[in-house]
Amino acid sequence: MEIGKRLQEERLNQGISLEEVKSETKIQTRYLTAIEENDWSKMPGNFYVRAFIREYAEVLGIDSTSLLEEHKNELPQTDDVSYEYVSTPSRKDSRSGNNAFFSFLPKLLVFVLVIGIIFGIWYSYVNYIHPALTKDEDSTGSEEGSEIIAPDTEEEKSTDESADKDTTDGDESSDQSGDGNEEQPEKTEQPSLSVEEVDEDAATPLTTVRLTEAENLELEFEIDGETYLWVHGLEDGQVVEKYGDERVYTSDDSPLTIDASGSNLVELNIGKASVVNLSINGVEFDYPIDANEEVHQKIHILWEPSAS
Template sequence: MEIGKRLREERLNQGLSLEEVKSETKIQTRYLTAVEENDWSKMPGNFYVRAFIREYAEVLGMDAAMLLEEHKNELPQTSDVSYDYVSTPSRKESRSGNIAFFSFLPKLLVFLLVIGIIFGIWYSYVNFVHPALTENDEQSGSEEGSEIIAPDVDEEESNEEEEATDGDKASEQSEGGNEEQSEEKIQPSLSVEEVDEDAATPLTTVRLTDAESLELEFEIDGETYLWVHGIEDGEVVESFADERVYTSDDSPLTIEASGSNDFVELNIGRASVVNLKISGTEFEYPIDANEEVHQKIHILWEPSES
C-alpha cells in the first residue's frame, strides 16, 4: 500500500477530517490531499514532501521515521545541496550608549582631578606663598625707599571662584548631555524566552522590548516556505504576508508585523537559507538550522513607552 493511502486510511480510522489535520499541522488542504494521492507534482518543492509527511504522521500518532524509511522508494529525491550556516554575533546595541558614557567617565574624572590640583596649588600660592613674598618685598622696598603695591587678593579669589563655578556648570551640562544622548541611543532588545525542540515543529519563543514597531527583515539564499501570522487566544487573526514559497529573488524581504496580537508566529520551512533580523536586531537560531530546517518562532512584543 502506498504511503499516501496508509495515511488516509489511518486518518479515516481515527475519524479525522482533512480540515482537522490542517488545523493541527498548519499545512494547506491541497498539500494534504496531494500527500494522500502520492501526487508530488502539486508540492511547492521536493524538499517539503518528507516534511509534510512527517507532520501528517505525527498528528496521527504514527512512527514518522519508520514510515518514511519503509516508503523511501516512493518519495522524490532531493538534491544534496549544502548550506553553510554562519552564526552572526547578536548586536547588543541596547547597551552601546551606556558603554560609551562609562568609557568617557574616567577621562572626565581625571580632568576634574587635574583642575582640582591646579586650583589647590593656585589657592596655596595666593593665600600663603604670595603674601609672604609680598611682605618681604615691602620690607626690602621700605629699606630702599621704593613702594610695593600688593594685588587685591579678594578680587582675584572672586574671579577664580566665578571661573570655577562656570567650569562646574559646563561639566554638569556636559554630563547631562551625555546622559540624554545615552537615553536617545537605547535600541530594541531581543531575548530568548523558551526553546522547545520536542514539539512537532521545533519552536523558539523570544521577547522583543524597547522597540517602537515590530519589523521583520528576511535575507533568503535559496527557497523556503514562509508565513507570518498574528495570534490571539490561539487563533490566527491576521496574516502579515502571503503564505507561499519565497526565493532569493524576493530577498531582502521586509514585513511590518506591528499589531495588538498576543504574539506573532513565524513559520519558516527552510531556516538554513534564511537570515532574520527582528526590529534591526540579528536573530540567532538557538536550534541548529542545519539539523532542524523547519522551525517556528513566536515573538512576544513589548512596545517602547516612547
C-alpha cells in the first residue's frame, strides 16, 4: 500500500478529518490531499514532502522515521550538497597596514620638528649672534686705535658646543615625546557580521556568513505568512543540536527568537524566505539571493565568539 493511502486509511480509522490534521500541523489542505494521493507535483518542493509526511504521521501517532524508511522508494529524492568554506582575512588583519603607517607618522613629525629647530638655531646664529659679536669687536678696535684684537675662538667654540648640546637635548626630548605618542590604547573589537560565500547554483541556494567578536548567537525571525523552518547546529557535516521545532511556522508564531549559542556552525533552512525577516544579534540580515526569486534558501552562520 502506498504511503499516502496508508496515512489516509489510518486517518479515517481514527475518525480524524483533514481539517483537524491541518489545524494540528499548520499544513494547507491541498498539500495534505496531495500526500494522500501520492501526487508530489503539487508540493511546493521535494524537501517539503518528507517534512509534511513526518508532521502528518505524528498527528496520527505513527512512527514517522520508520514510515519514511519503509516507503523511501516512493518519495522524491533531494540532493545532498557539500560546501567548502573559504576563509577571508579578518578586518583586524586588513587594518594592520594602516596601523603601521599611523605608528610611523609621529616619528616623521618629530624628525621634521628637529630639523626645524636645528635650522632655527643656525639661522639665529648667522644673522643675529655672529653679526653682533663682529660689531662689538669692530667697535672695540676703533676705540683703541690701530690695535687689532683677534676674535676669541674659544668663545665661538663654546657657543657652537652649547648650540650642539641644545640641539642634542632637543632631539632626545623630541624622541621621548615621539615614543610616548606611539603608545595607543587597546581597542575593543565590536561584533562583526559579513557575507563569506553565496552559492546560487546549489540544489538549495546557500549563503554563508561569519559572525565575529560576539558573546552569543541570537536569531530573531519575523514571519509574515507561512513557512517551514528549522535551525540546526552542525559539526563535521552532521547535526549535533536542534534549536526549536522543525515545522511550519505562521505569523501567529512571530516574532520567534532562538538562542543558538551552543554551536559554532549553525544551519538555517527557510522554506519561504520571502515571508521571513531575519535578524542576527539584533542586526537585520539582507538576503544576498533575491528571496522572491529563490523562495527556499539555506543560511550557514560561522560564529567566532569573542575572546572575553
